[in-house]
Amino acid sequence: MATFKAIRIDKADKDTTxxxxxxxxxxxxxxxxxxxxxWSTLNYKDGLAVTGKAPVVRRFPxxxxxxxxxxxxxxxxxxxxxxxxxxVKGLMRARSGQKVTVQDEPAPPPPPTKNPAHPK
Numbered sequence: 313m314a315t316f317k318a319i320r321i322d323k324a325d326k327d328t329t330x331x332x333x334x335x336x337x338x339x340x341x342x343x344x345x346x347x348x349x350x351w352s353t354l355n356y357k358d359g360l361a362v363t364g365k366a367p368v369v370r371r372f373p374x375x376x377x378x379x380x381x382x383x384x385x386x387x388x389x390x391x392x393x394x395x396x397x398x399x400v401k402g403l404m405r406a407r408s409g410q411k412v413t414v415q416d417e418p419a420p421p422p423p424p425t426k427n428p429a430h431p432k
């Protein structure tokens with residue numbers, strides 16, 4: 313199995329630690345679709361988790377990030393095939409390192425790169 317970079321949050325005694333680490337693909341959550349993440353965001357709760365200011369993490373280790381856009385690498389869901397571009401937002405069960413798995417989540421394709429009203 314390969315590894316990928318992710319912001320990993322771990323439990324350490326009474327505190328949490330956060331670091332950019334190599335994460336093993338074998339440790340990804342179960343899912344129907346594997347996505348190579350190209351863009352991702354952190355939200356307020358990720359900030360709390362990374363700083364350890366509030367007990368928002370329920371399962372360790374946790375990969376920070378919630379919204380992402382990327383390319384499907386593999387899929388057992390007939391709606392998606394390798395090479396499809398996807399955007400997923402507000403997904404609580406899958407986290408956003410450089411790779412993520414998605415299960416039973418509708419992920420609309422991104423908008424076209426050219427706006428027909430403004431072709432330039």
